[in-house]
Amino acid sequence: MDISFWGFMMGLLLLLIPCYYLNFYKTGLVKDTLIGASRMIIQLFLIAIYLEYLFKWNNAWINLLWVVVMTVVAALTVLNRTKLSRSLLLLPALGAFLFSVLFIALYFIGCVVQMSDLFDARYFVPISGMILGNILIANVIALNTFYSGIKRESNFYRYQLGNGATFQEALRPFMRDALIKSFNPTIATMTVMGLVSLPGTMTGQLLGGSSPSVAIKYQIMLMIAIFASSLISVLITLWATRRKAFDTNGLLKDTI
Amino acid sequence: MINYNDITFSYGGNNLFKDFNLNITDNEHVCIAGRSGVGKSTLLNFLLGFLQPEKGMIEVNGIQQSNENIQLIRNQILWLPQDINLPFQNVRELLQFHFQFKVNRKKLYDESKALELFAAFGLDRSLINHEIAQLSGGQKQRIAFIAGILTDKQVYLLDEPTAALDPESTIRMGQFVQSCTDRTIMAISHDEHFQKYFDRTITL
Numbered sequence: 001m002d003i004s005f006w007g008f009m010m011g012l013l014l015l016l017i018p019c020y021y022l023n024f025y026k027t028g029l030v031k032d033t034l035i036g037a038s039r040m041i042i043q044l045f046l047i048a049i050y051l052e053y054l055f056k057w058n059n060a061w062i063n064l065l066w067v068v069v070m071t072v073v074a075a076l077t078v079l080n081r082t083k084l085s086r087s088l089l090l091l092p093a094l095g096a097f098l099f100s101v102l103f104i105a106l107y108f109i110g111c112v113v114q115m116s117d118l119f120d121a122r123y124f125v126p127i128s129g130m131i132l133g134n135i136l137i138a139n140v141i142a143l144n145t146f147y148s149g150i151k152r153e154s155n156f157y158r159y160q161l162g163n164g165a166t167f168q169e170a171l172r173p174f175m176r177d178a179l180i181k182s183f184n185p186t187i188a189t190m191t192v193m194g195l196v197s198l199p200g201t202m203t204g205q206l207l208g209g210s211s212p213s214v215a216i217k218y219q220i221m222l223m224i225a226i227f228a229s230s231l232i233s234v235l236i237t238l239w240a241t242r243r244k245a246f247d248t249n250g251l252l253k254d255t256i
Numbered sequence: 257m258i259n260y261n262d263i264t265f266s267y268g269g270n271n272l273f274k275d276f277n278l279n280i281t282d283n284e285h286v287c288i289a290g291r292s293g294v295g296k297s298t299l300l301n302f303l304l305g306f307l308q309p310e311k312g313m314i315e316v317n318g319i320q321q322s323n324e325n326i327q328l329i330r331n332q333i334l335w336l337p338q339d340i341n342l343p344f345q346n347v348r349e350l351l352q353f354h355f356q357f358k359v360n361r362k363k364l365y366d367e368s369k370a371l372e373l374f375a376a377f378g379l380d381r382s383l384i385n386h387e388i389a390q391l392s393g394g395q396k397q398r399i400a401f402i403a404g405i406l407t408d409k410q411v412y413l414l415d416e417p418t419a420a421l422d423p424e425s426t427i428r429m430g431q432f433v434q435s436c437t438d439r440t441i442m443a444i445s446h447d448e449h450f451q452k453y454f455d456r457t458i459t460l
Contacts, residue, residue, distance in 0.1 A: 155341050162304045162335035162413075163404060164359040166327060173343065248323040249305040 012037075051125065060119035067105075067128045071097045074136045082143045084241075085256050092240030097135055100233035101128050108225045130201070130222065131229045134186070138230035139237055141182035146238055147245070149174045150252055158251075167250040175238060182234055186227055193223065257282050258303065258411065258442060263312035265298065272298060273309070278458065285433060285441040287451045290460035296444040297338070300413050303442075304335060316411065331359045334404035336397065338416040344388050347399055351384070354407045363407060373402040378428045394420035398429070412436070414443040418450045426450055 003011070015037060022029045054066060075094040079086045105128045109115050115123055150157050150171075160170040193199055194216075198206075201222050205215040245256045258280040265273045272295035280286045288296050301307040302314055305326040314321040316329045344350045348367075355365050371381050377398045388396065397420055404412075414433075418426040430453035433441055443454065451457045 153341055153343065155337065155339055156343060158304075158306060159335070159337055159340055159342075159400075160357075162306075162330060162333065162337070163354060163357070164331045164333065164407075164409075165357045166359075169357050249326055251306060 051121075054121045054125060058121045060117075063119045063121050063124050066125060067101065067132075068098065070129060070132055071101055074132050078136055078139045078143065081140045082147070084143060084147060085245075088244045088253075088255065089241045092244055093139070093237050096233050096236035096240050097132070097139075099236060100135060100229045101131050103232070104131055104225050104229035108221065112221050112225075127222070127225075131226055134226040134230050135233045138182045138186070138234050141185075142178040142234040142238065143241070145181045146174050146178040147252070147256060149177055154252070161250050167246070170250065171242065178238065179231075179234065183227075183231065186230065190223055190227070193219075199223070257315070257317055258440060259313075259315040260299065260302070261313045261315070263302065263309045263314070265295070265302075265307075265309045265311075267295075267298070273312075276312070280440060280442060283438055283440055284456075285436075285454045286443070287454040287457040288442065288444045288460060289446055289451060289457050291446075294460045296460060297415055300335070300415055300442070300444065303413065304330065304333070332410045333413055334401075334407065334409040334411070335413045336401050336404060336415060336417055338397075338419060340396065340400055342388055342396060342400065346387050347384050347391070350388060350399060351403045351406065354403055360407045366406065370402055370406055373405060376428065376432055377402065378425055392420070394422075394425060397421075398425070410440065412439055412441040412443075414441065414445075416444055416446075418445060418447050423449065 015033070019030050019033060022033060050066075054062065072094060075090060075097050076086070078093060079089055105124060106118050108127055109118050109120070109123050113123060118124065153174075157170055157174070161167075199219050202215040202219040205218060206212065210218075246252055258278070260276060260278040263273045263276040264271075265276075278286075278299075288299060290296055298307060302309055303316065303321070305321065305323075317332060319325050319328050321329055342350055344353065351367075351370050352365050354360050355363065367384075371384065374381050374383065379395060379398060383391070383395065383399070391399065397417065401414075401417065412433075418429055421429060426447060426449055430450050433443070434453045441454075443450075445451060
């Protein structure tokens with residue numbers, strides 16, 4: 001069932017409640033909330049227009065180009081949020097993201113949904129988008145934890161190198177921390193899924209008229225695809241960026 | 257054998273080293289002394305590959321230091337830095353930590369030897385079951401030293417190993433260093449009571 005114009009306006013009215021309390025407690029977040037909500041509305045309406053055409057054309061190259069553009073934006077966002085050197089790390093991060101998204105999205109569409117057209121816009125674009133959104137969050141947490149950990153505990157990092165640890169061995173405790181911090185939230189979400197919340201994909205499919213059994217199958221498969229792609233992307237990003245981020249003696253460059 | 261040949265290095269506009277030479281023979285124990293900021297720790301950082309001299313060459317046991325060889329040099333070294341943050345839960349975890357490195361994988365962790373070393377350094381044996389957070393700075397540094405000794409390295413680099421020790425513990429540390437007659441030791445210390453246990457002291 002479509003949402004009418006007035007129904008949409010009624011939905012927006014709900015924003016007044018958080019805005020009132022954010023203002024009451026002088027959080028300074030009202031302006032950010034309004035800007036954030038406005039950007040979301042405009043961006044999503046633009047995407048809706050774009051997707052209409054994307055679905056109508058259904059051209060593999062255009063779909064692929066769209067996913068590449070989304071990946072570039074995601075890689076830039078991750079580096080901006082982590083405040084790491086964009087000039088040094090953009091290419092490795094971009095390569096890692098692109099590989100993870102394409103590998104998992106095409107595996108999902110080809111082997112799980114078993115579509116004959118792997119680049120079908122209705123599947124390829126939204127599934128890639130969902131995977132990218134989660135890759136972005138996992139990578140921001142992982143990169144932040146990894147590089148800030150090495151900077152904060154540089155004494156310990158050097159202590160390991162100076163006592164014979166190889167570069168990979170000295171990085172291992174920091175890799176472990178990065179993986180724990182970035183994947184704990186996803187594991188927690190999977191653990192309570194269906195009990196505490198009905199997840200987005202499933203809710204969307206139910207609202208779109210799919211049967212609950214189809215909806216949960218998609219949800220389960222997507223959660224696993226998201227988990228796998230996030231882990232693959234984090235490992236490749238850390239591996240690829242560290243080749244640029246450290247000097248030949250294993251020390252973190254000052255420019256990072 | 258450790259050789260520093262014609263080392264030149266400046267930092268912050270100051271010439272710390274100009275054609276500096278130092279030769280330490282096999283199993284010799286050398287203490288480096290000097291006021292703060294004169295470049296004592298810098299010498300160790302050159303050897304470990306954490307700093308590069310502008311000019312000159314460093315050699316450890318016949319291996320000339322370079323980007324390609326730095327791992328071979330680090331494999332032979334026990335390095336005890338002055339400030340260490342040890343993110344371990346307990347003392348035993350720290351003692352076993354070095355054995356995870358590829359270079360030490362064929363060696364076996366020997367707890368009885370660790371306890372002998374605890375006694376030699378005047379540490380209570382029960383400390384082996386303690387949490388790292390419960391240790392004092394001096395205890396942490398001595399246990400980190402013991403962790404390194406267990407891996408049987410040929411070259412010891414000690415950076416102010418007695419800075420957090422009382423006089424009695426300093427004597428024990430000195431006696432231990434003196435007893436390591438089959439190890440090459442380069443230490444940094446401004447403690448005159450500790451310096452006397454070395455074959456020679458070089459003041460920068």
